[in-house]
Amino acid sequence: MLGTASAMTGKYRNNTCILVEVKQDHFIFLDCGEGSLNQLVRLRGEEGAIRVLKNLKAIFISHQHADHHLGSIDILTTREDIFEQNNEPIPPLYLIVTWKYSNFMTSYHKDIQPVLTNLQLLKNEDLLFHTQKDEYWEDICDAERIRLVDENVLDEFQKYAGLSHIETCRALHCRDAFCLTMTAENGFKLTFSGDTRPIARLVEIGKDSDLLIHEGSMEHGLQKDAIIKKHSTFTEAINVGKDMRAKFTLITHFSQRYSKIPLLEEIENEENVGIAFDNLVVNPSNMHQLRLLYPALRLMFSKEYDEMLNKSENLKFYESKDRELDMNPDDDEQEDPKSELIRKLDLQYKQKLENFERIKKWRRAMIDKEKPPSQQEMKRLSNLINKVSPDSGSRSSSPSRKSPARGTSKSPPPSGAAKSTVRRSKSPPQASNIHEKLLKIKSKESPELVKNIIKKRNISPPSPVRLSSSDISDRLLKVAKKEGSQE
Numbered sequence: 001m002l003g004t005a006s007a008m009t010g011k012y013r014n015n016t017c018i019l020v021e022v023k024q025d026h027f028i029f030l031d032c033g034e035g036s037l038n039q040l041v042r043l044r045g046e047e048g049a050i051r052v053l054k055n056l057k058a059i060f061i062s063h064q065h066a067d068h069h070l071g072s073i074d075i076l077t078t079r080e081d082i083f084e085q086n087n088e089p090i091p092p093l094y095l096i097v098t099w100k101y102s103n104f105m106t107s108y109h110k111d112i113q114p115v116l117t118n119l120q121l122l123k124n125e126d127l128l129f130h131t132q133k134d135e136y137w138e139d140i141c142d143a144e145r146i147r148l149v150d151e152n153v154l155d156e157f158q159k160y161a162g163l164s165h166i167e168t169c170r171a172l173h174c175r176d177a178f179c180l181t182m183t184a185e186n187g188f189k190l191t192f193s194g195d196t197r198p199i200a201r202l203v204e205i206g207k208d209s210d211l212l213i214h215e216g217s218m219e220h221g222l223q224k225d226a227i228i229k230k231h232s233t234f235t236e237a238i239n240v241g242k243d244m245r246a247k248f249t250l251i252t253h254f255s256q257r258y259s260k261i262p263l264l265e266e267i268e269n270e271e272n273v274g275i276a277f278d279n280l281v282v283n284p285s286n287m288h289q290l291r292l293l294y295p296a297l298r299l300m301f302s303k304e305y306d307e308m309l310n311k312s313e314n315l316k317f318y319e320s321k322d323r324e325l326d327m328n329p330d331d332d333e334q335e336d337p338k339s340e341l342i343r344k345l346d347l348q349y350k351q352k353l354e355n356f357e358r359i360k361k362w363r364r365a366m367i368d369k370e371k372p373p374s375q376q377e378m379k380r381l382s383n384l385i386n387k388v389s390p391d392s393g394s395r396s397s398s399p400s401r402k403s404p405a406r407g408t409s410k411s412p413p414p415s416g417a418a419k420s421t422v423r424r425s426k427s428p429p430q431a432s433n434i435h436e437k438l439l440k441i442k443s444k445e446s447p448e449l450v451k452n453i454i455k456k457r458n459i460s461p462p463s464p465v466r467l468s469s470s471d472i473s474d475r476l477l478k479v480a481k482k483e484g485s486q487e
């Protein structure tokens, strides 16, 4: 753990950065807050840092808040410098980032300093499976677990990084924030929350993780602040770990109010939970021993710990007062401002979801309308067209056909007597054929009607409104009847 603080870098905690050694000499960074490179050198020494950078396979950036990505440029440029100084070819490095961050990097590359030359880009959005339902994803593929990423590129990356699976889900934080889960070739599953409120879809993708690294920015007494700032409390992080049956949950991303040590009341009795601090190194065999450090940590920082406890007690007192106020809305006193803000945010969020739901419904309706007619419908349509103009497919339209004299048309009568003359198409006609045929009909009868059909069938030019094939059949029948009666 190279950085375990939220928001600001402090003396004891750096901004978020996690270095994962997937297998020997296969490294991945999960977020890179400012100063991550310095932290790496502090932890591994200069030689160790060079080794990590030379064997770095990927950098994952969960979202575009500065405390999660400002250190990435330093990492990228230093890595390239190391190879260039030794005249060695620069191996690829995968950037797993949001589209927003990739835009930012492109601008940086163009206008400030070239950093993208030896990078491969994987977008967090493309690693999502489509079946996820959330406020942003226009979920139109319920049936299949598909995603946008090119499977060949993904395979190549996974082999390169020593992974057997990688997947993202959207976090509930700012827009374009992501959580990640990845499984190493040896089967070890690691899930990283990034910044988020507790969410069910993270539980889903992180099911049975060996290690969950979840943000816990503050104590549960500050839950209102956590909701407003879209972060999680310690208790909420622990519960996410339990819900996904994670073998171990490591809490990180502490507010600077816990710069030396977080309050341990919610954490210390949980067997499979640990707290992170800068330069902590965990592996599958030692993470369960983290709890043994708590008494020593509490003693080392006893002064700060007592101060935090006092603050926490005061907080609980005022919270209980606020709750009383909230429960008695008839009182003249005003609603607690935080509760009021949460209520407004909640309302705003619900309205946003409703709007997205409306958009999804509208899109679905549009897609349903856009469905091409079935084979059967096309055949029926084709027959009807042929009934109206049986020879239209074999003749080219000539100027003389544009306004034929009534009664001289070669169209067969629409009655049963004409059945033997109806030419049946072996396969459903293509849009261009239909267009051609309809144009020919247009030249004979009801130009306005056929013009409308062409327009509404969206053959040319495209139009969002379409008639169903049965509507078209009815209209064509009318044309045919009219023509027959005129003959």
Ligand SMILES: [Zn+2]
Pocket: 063, 065, 173, 195
């Ligand atoms: Zn954030």
